Amino acid sequence: MEINTKLTKPITETKYLAAENSWRYRPILRFFYLQYEKIKYWMYKEEVYEELKKHEIFKEYTIDQCKQDLDVLVEWGNLIPVQDTSKAATVEEFKNKQFRYQLSEYSVEIERMTIKLENLFVEGASLEPTLFERIKDEIMKLNSMVNADVKIVGAWWRDLNTDFKRLNQNYQDYIRSFHSLKAEELMKTREFIAYKDAIIEYLREFVKELQKTSYTIEEMLKNLQDDTVKKVLSKVLEYEKSIPRIDMEIPQDDLYENIQGRWINFRNWFLGTGTSESEVVKLFEITNEIIRKITRFASQIVESRNSAANRKEEYKKLCEMFLACKDMDEAHKLSSLAFGIFNTRHIKGDITRQTDSINSGVFDEEPFVIEVKPRVRNYREKSSRNPIVDKTERKQKLLEQYIWTREKEQEVMASYIDQSHIEFSKLPKIQSHVRTTLLKWVGKAIASPYHTAKTEDGRIFKLILPKKGERCILQCEDGNLEMPAYIIEFGKVGGEG
Template identity: 50%
Template sequence: MELTDKLLKPIRETAYLTAENARRYRVILRYFYLQYEKIKYWMEQDEIHRELSSHPEFSDYTIDQCRQDLDALVHWGNLLTMQDTKRVTSIEAFKNRQYRYQLAEYSVEIERMTIRLEKLFVEGASLEPTLLEKIRIELSKIFEISEKSPLEVYGWWNSLNNDFIRLNQNYQDYMRDLNSARAEELMKTAQFLMYKDKLIEYLRSFVKGLQMNVGVIEEIMKRITPPVLELIFQKTVEYELSIPRLDMEPDREELYERTKGRFTSMEEWFMETAGVPSEASRLFDMTNESIRRITRYATQISEQFTSGANRKEEYRKLCETFLACSDLKEAHCLSAVVFGVERPMHLKGNFEKTTDSINAGIYEEPPCILEIAPRIREYKERAERSFIRDYSAEKEQARKEEMEKQEREQFMMDSFLKNGEIHFDKLPVLEKSARNILLRWLARALEGDGLGKTGDGRVYHVENPQTKERCIVNCQDGSFEMPAFVLRFEEEKEL
């Protein structure tokens, strides 16, 4: 950044915005600006006084106050003056100096800025996926545009930059409003539910526009070569220098750096550079996070309305519906609808876990009985005496059952072993437990270096881990396709 005299000195022309009589100064300059837009550049003191005194807020406004206000604005440089000598008929009238006033150039721009500030929250910002599409279309013309005249290149460059500036400003303003404290409070009200779906659909359409255009824009930018960019920059600067200017002559180096910097900013917006994520990816994440936040707030509001409802009748009707099922398969289908991902319903209780197996189904678990206490203040739970229970008999019974289960599985696995090998393409119809054991052995060997060990210490390895031959393994509960692996055991002894 270069520090110039204009940058370091204060701007006196903005003093009227915060001065003691700012309400009068601002009205005067706004009237000047409105007349300026109508191409009426010069006005007299009587016109200003007549306009202000016509409003109830300035009913007591005097001609002397008007003269003082105009002098102050002339002193700050907001108004330019010219003495009106056409209607002077005496020396006394000439000494009174009847002036005509004109709005200074700085004041025109300051008034335009104040009007934009006044309309900032009225107009609001928006997310326009069409801007992304326009940028994509314009950027795809860069190769043919680079061969055109400086006038055509300059027009194309201005159009591309204007779309990019609008996109950048609009998304920042919209996200600022969406994440403001005021929006946070609105999302917590019941009225928010009325336009929640519309807002989410609006954000999703913008996300869709990002997904469709940003990747294409990134690919186009990767294909742009430095000679093409240099040609674009030089022709743009050449045309800007050819524009006749009365006040000052622009510097070529400054124009070139500004043009190059704008394209670099565009690249950083759409492309990842040096491991730093692009602004488009950040916008994508922010938009998705806003959708999740809106959905979360809407869910919380809905739960507030239903949290106090008595669900006793709902549970009773649910139980009656399950009892009316003709068989277990129909009950499974009903359970998928009631407890599935489409309409999740969670029942909480002190469930006793009977197995740690990952292959056990939920319908194989024993039922959990929930005792519902009445909703009365006088109700108290009955106190029961607790005692230490002896579980030795249950443990011994469980141990015996586990040993018998292992023996049955051992006998079954012996029947699969032929000449120290198990061929998956030659297996008979498998029970569920046998299938789980074989797949567990296979996974253990494939995860390591091809070797595995059974529970009784028997070492085996996969004979053909890279095989592309397929086979069908039939089981009692279905069939599945897999590679035709072969497990070879090192010793010829029973498992």
């Protein structure tokens, strides 16, 4: 893929599709497009306004709003304005600038696209086996195109590209429909059985035609001479150059690159490349997989239907046998034969029994209700609603306690500072929290490039390493710690000393 400025720049002409007032912009451009198809290219704002006022949604629409909307569409590049001076009878009318508006080329293509999107599900896609036959006939004509007239070569090239484009797009759109969620759900329903045979027959006919013609096309493409192809493509280039284009002039190199790229894509579609297989092979595999998928779903539906029908008859017969039992004891015996021994479930709870006998059965006890909770992951008991308690006073006390504790800790740490220094080798016996703070400072300073750091209260210090690897014993209330004889110096920053 080549990334250039054409690909990276934003397309402002599409803004009207999703802008805030798109409900006004889209009808305006659709009206311009419909008039464009009727060979009416230029229109005044009054014509646009009169057309919109015919519809209920534009009941409150004004001519000033119409002018503003047209100006916005001009700014985005959707409309091209031209001042009409033919009707100006006075200087004042000339200054007011009566404009005629024309649809830009980008807008024409965008509107064509939106119309296609609006009718996408109505038109649908299909597989056309005859396209393979037509493409084969056009490839057979390639050798004769060397000596043919430029116009005949141009028409041949257009037919080949049109058929190939239809084949490629139609098969992709049709195959994609089988991989949608809607298709997956439909294939699992019983109504799908009615369409199964018709779809499979349709796909098989396509595969047969594909097998019949694709191998012939592949052989023909392999036997084509490179010189012949180059001569034909050169004639196609001559034809494209002969088409007069008023709006722009396309460089010859770009034209030939486009023609050659189309031919390479066409050839690779049938023959593949050195690193990947052809689209024909992929199409064979995908189509066969869809046929297998449809058959598998259909067999599952039929099997489930038959299984359900048989099981239904069995249950009806079993119910009749239970109804025919004389008493409960005979029903118990029938149940043991039909269902076997049931899994025992022990229920623990504060249950008041009528008897303490261990020989009494379930049917001898009085019935009672036990509430059980569902065994699902997303089940949660309904939480009781409690009012929000005001904890402002408690928070304030905790804050004051925290500030008092911090101040005390700072006073204790300040008591160990001797002339802006803390020498670990000269420290007296210290408490455990003092040791924790000192080691935290040491860790922060060692991690710094210049062995500098900042305390919790904002004081900057530097850690001085022992010059000759001197060590010391740091005496604490809960034990002694052997460590390097560090010196913490407050008030100096920077330097790698």
